[in-house]
Amino acid sequence: xxxxxxxxxxxxxxxxxxxxxxxxxxxxxxxxxxxxxxxxxxxxxxxxxxxxxxxxxxxxxxxxxxxxxxxxxxxxxxxxxxxxxxxxxxxxxxxxxxxxxxxxxxxxxxxxxxxxxxxxxxxxxxxxxxxxxxxxxxxxxxxxxxxxxxxxxxxxxxxxxxxxxxxxxxxxxxxxxxxxxxxxxxxxxxxxxxxxxxxxxxxxxxxxxxxxxxxxxxxxxxxxxxxxxxxxxxxxxxxxxxxxxxxxxxxxxxxxxxxxxxxxxxxxxxxxxxxxxxxxxxx
Amino acid sequence: xxxxxxxxxxxxxxxxxxxxxxxxxxxxxxxxxxxxxxxxxxxxxxxxxxxxxxxxxxxxxxxxxxxxxxxxxxxxxxxxxxxxxxxxxxxxxxxxxxxxxxxxxxxxxxxxxxxxxxxxxxxxxxxxxxxxxxxxxxxxxxxxxxxxxxxxxxxxxxxxxxxxxxxxxxxxxxxxxxxxxxxxxxxxxxxxxxxxxxxxxxxxxxxxxxxxxxxxxxxxxxxxxxxxxxxxxxxxxxxxxxxxxxxxxxxxxxxx
Numbered sequence: 001x002x003x004x005x006x007x008x009x010x011x012x013x014x015x016x017x018x019x020x021x022x023x024x025x026x027x028x029x030x031x032x033x034x035x036x037x038x039x040x041x042x043x044x045x046x047x048x049x050x051x052x053x054x055x056x057x058x059x060x061x062x063x064x065x066x067x068x069x070x071x072x073x074x075x076x077x078x079x080x081x082x083x084x085x086x087x088x089x090x091x092x093x094x095x096x097x098x099x100x101x102x103x104x105x106x107x108x109x110x111x112x113x114x115x116x117x118x119x120x121x122x123x124x125x126x127x128x129x130x131x132x133x134x135x136x137x138x139x140x141x142x143x144x145x146x147x148x149x150x151x152x153x154x155x156x157x158x159x160x161x162x163x164x165x166x167x168x169x170x171x172x173x174x175x176x177x178x179x180x181x182x183x184x185x186x187x188x189x190x191x192x193x194x195x196x197x198x199x200x201x202x203x204x205x206x207x208x209x210x211x212x213x214x215x216x217x218x219x220x221x222x223x224x225x226x227x228x229x230x231x232x233x234x235x236x237x238x239x240x241x242x243x244x245x246x247x248x249x250x251x252x253x254x255x256x257x258x259x260x261x262x263x264x265x266x267x268x269x270x271x272x273x274x275x276x277x278x279x280x281x282x283x
Numbered sequence: 284x285x286x287x288x289x290x291x292x293x294x295x296x297x298x299x300x301x302x303x304x305x306x307x308x309x310x311x312x313x314x315x316x317x318x319x320x321x322x323x324x325x326x327x328x329x330x331x332x333x334x335x336x337x338x339x340x341x342x343x344x345x346x347x348x349x350x351x352x353x354x355x356x357x358x359x360x361x362x363x364x365x366x367x368x369x370x371x372x373x374x375x376x377x378x379x380x381x382x383x384x385x386x387x388x389x390x391x392x393x394x395x396x397x398x399x400x401x402x403x404x405x406x407x408x409x410x411x412x413x414x415x416x417x418x419x420x421x422x423x424x425x426x427x428x429x430x431x432x433x434x435x436x437x438x439x440x441x442x443x444x445x446x447x448x449x450x451x452x453x454x455x456x457x458x459x460x461x462x463x464x465x466x467x468x469x470x471x472x473x474x475x476x477x478x479x480x481x482x483x484x485x486x487x488x489x490x491x492x493x494x495x496x497x498x499x500x501x502x503x504x505x506x507x508x509x510x511x512x513x514x515x516x517x518x519x520x521x522x523x524x525x526x527x528x529x530x531x532x533x534x535x536x537x538x539x
Contacts, residue, residue, distance in 0.1 A: 019534070027372050028534040044531070050378040057537070061369025066301040067294065078290025079377040079384065107301070123373070 003130070006157060006164045008178035012279055015184040017167040018057075021133050024165075025055055037131070050080075054124045055133035062120045065109035069100050069119050072108060073126050080127045087126070094122040098152055114145030121149065125156060132157070134166045138173050150176050171272040183278055191278050195271060202274050204228075205241040206267040209250075212260040219257045226253070238267065287379050291387040292394065299395055310403055313349050317407055320345065339413050339492040344465045346404055347429065347484050350396065351461045354433040356454050357392045358385060358441035363448060372537040382524055385441065389434050416494040424497045424505075425490060428512035429483025433461070435512075435519030436479060442526025448538065476507050479515050483508055 001007050009017050022028040024035050026042065026049060035042040037049050056062060063072045070091055077087030095101045098118040103111060108119055121137050137153065138146040154177050157164050168174055174181060175195055183191040191198060215223075215232070223230045226249065229240040239250060254261060299306055324341060328334050365371035375381045408414050436457065444450050464480040476482040486504060489495040497505070530536045 022534065025372075025376065027375060027531060027536050029528070029532045044528070047378050047380045050376050054376065055372075057369065057372055062373050064294070064298070064370060065368065066298055071294070071297060075290050075294045076373065078293075079287050079374065079379070081284075081286055081378060083286065 001131075001163055001165065003163055004161045005180065006166065006178050008174035008181040009165060009167045009184065010169075010174060010181060010275060011184035016187040017184060018135055019187075020184070021055065021057075021135050021165065021167060025049075025053060025133060050127075050129070052129055053131040053133060054080075054127035054129040055135065056120050056124045056137050057133075057135045063108050063116065063123055066107055068105050068107050069095065069111075069122075070104045072119060072123060076123045077126045077128075082126075082128065090126055090128070094125050097156055098122045099148070114141050114149070117141060117145070118149060118152075121153065125160075130161075131163045132165075134164060134168075136168055137166070138168060138170050146170065146173065153177060171275060175271045183275065185279055198274050198278070199269050199271060202269045202277055204267075204269065205244055205246075206238060207241075207247065207250075208236060208238050208263075208265045208267055209254075210236045210262040210264075211254075212262050213258070215259065216257065219253070219259070222253060223250075235262075284379065284383075287377065287383070288387045288390070291384065292391040295388065295391040296395055299399075306399065310399065313400075314403055314406060317342075317345050318410060321407075321411055335413065336492060338411055339415060340488050342404070342407050342411060342413065342415060343488045343491050344484060346400075346407070347480065347487065348461055348465055349400070350430055351433045351465075351480055352454075352458060353392070353396050354389070354430050355437040355440055355457055355461075358389055358434075358437045359444040359450060359454070361388055362441050362444040363450075366445075366448065366537060369537065375536065381527065382520060385438070385523065386520075389437060393430065393434075415491040418490060418494070418496055421490045421495075421497040422487070425483060425487050425508070428508050429480060429487065431512040432479040432483070432515035435515030435517070438516075438519030438523040442523040445523075445526050445530045446533075446535065476504070477511060479511065482511060 009020065011017050019028065023030040023033075024037075024042075026044065026046065029044050037052050040048075042049055064075070067075065073091040073094065074084070074087050077090060078084070082090070092101075095104055098121065100115065100118055100122065103115060108116055111119070117137065117139075121134070124132055124134070134153075138149055141149065150173055156162070157177070164177075166174065166178060178195065180194050181191065181198060182189055212235070215237070220230075220232060223237070223239065227239050227246060228242050229238075231238045241247065241250075320341065321338075324338065328337060331337070362371065365374065374384050377384055404415075440450060440453060440457065443453065461480060464478050465484045467475040467478065467481050469475055469482055469485045482504060486500055486508065489500065490497070527536075
């Protein structure tokens with residue numbers, strides 16, 4: 001990973017994501033291989049790595065539920081050796097960023113899951129390390145909470161130029177936050193590239209056509225026979241071409257059959273589909 | 284390092300305050316057990332020429348026993364609960380190292396327990412009507428190595444908890460062992476001085492019941508007490524770090 005890079009680590013259950021992260025963090029001693037942090041080889045007894053890396057593991061756990069938001073932040077800053085005054089200021093800043101300021105004196109056990117998760121992520125940030133590992137930071141969050149956390153994460157990571165390794169089952173988080181993605185399967189890397197390059201691998205020339213009147217069965221058969229793939233829905237269909245020029249053929253065919261076109265949209269491959277295809281195909 | 288220690292102390296104190304019923308009920312339990320022992324002893328031992336001195340020894344021994352139980356079980360309970368809440372791995376990721384954090388946890392616990400259990404000792408003295416000598420300097424000089432050695436055993440059980448997670452039954456065995464260590468008379472069995480608690484209990488008894496200050500205690504005994512402390516504490520730490528290495532090798536550090 002390069003400095004300031006945000007890398008996503010994906011894979012089906014049991015692929016080795018958490019094992020990889022815990023091995024780098026020194027929480028697990030790997031059977032083989034070597035780990036380098038800031039160009040230094042890490043040995044099982046090394047403690048200096050914790051000046052470089054901090055982590056959120058397993059969502060909303062990792063924090064003391066009987067301590068308040070502020071107490072948690074200041075405690076973890078304290079065991080990192082950060083000066084109490086500096087820790088207080090940093091806690092203020094992070095609580096502001098994660099919208100926790102109104103709940104600063106509430107015990108974590110009294111907060112909703114979304115808030116607890118924010119506290120867990122803020123705890124990783126308070127350690128002031130240049131590298132962050134986020135294992136499922138949005139696990140179990142509803143759509144809105146996940147969206148808010150993603151926004152704050154992206155903003156802070158960019159602002160503080162953090163290097164981040166993020167593991168998540170939520171493709172939206174990965175797509176929105178990460179620049180590069182590593183996909184693991186059975187402990188091996190099956191893809192390692194930017195999201196746009198991975199999408200290109202599965203790029204098809206596809207359009208979604210919305211129409212006003214109905215399509216005759218004869219026209220439907222003609223479309224199916226002529227183009228690579230056609231999926232019919234109510235008042236719309238998705239058509240995939242072998243060649244870009246086939247769009248003109250489609251237009252001609254629809255005109256001949258007096259189909260009134262309401263809209264025509266080019267379709268981008270969805271990252272979730274790309275991921276599924278890669279995992280299905282990867283060995 | 285001091286910052287880290289103060290953070291741990293503050294957190295331990297805050298956590299104790301957040302579970303008030305737990306702490307109050309544990310103090311009440313200690314007192315009730317002591318009261319029952321006292322009633323039992325009074326029924327059997329009244330009229331015995333050594334009644335008074337034995338009663339004072341019971342107070343000292345019982346007080347030490349409750350401290351010893353807290354000393355060996357605190358770290359293991361802490362590890363068990365921190366594993367289940369997911370905070371153990373976060374503590375592990377401190378640059379000062381988990382062993383240091385564990386030492387800070389036991390020191391903080393020692394300070395907090397000492398402060399909170401003092402009223403119970405006074406209550407014990409009030410109940411029995413026997414007032415012990417309270418010489419704080421001598422007490423500290425004797426108490427720290429005596430309980431410190433038991434913390435070594437606490438590190439071993441903490442290490443076992445890291446690997447095997449639930450070890451409550453093991454605590455019960457230790458509980459009886461602690462009674463045995465306290466009850467062995469060193470005047471009769473000098474070799475027992477190498478056991479944890481035994482010599483410390485003897486010297487604390489001399490101080491609290493007869494008022495012997497530390498500078499009048501046999502120097503050889505004081506040396507053995509401190510060597511004993513170092514031996515058990517360091518051996519405990521070493522065994523703890525071996526268990527910790529094993530837990531990391533097996534990938535079960537944060538399991539529960």
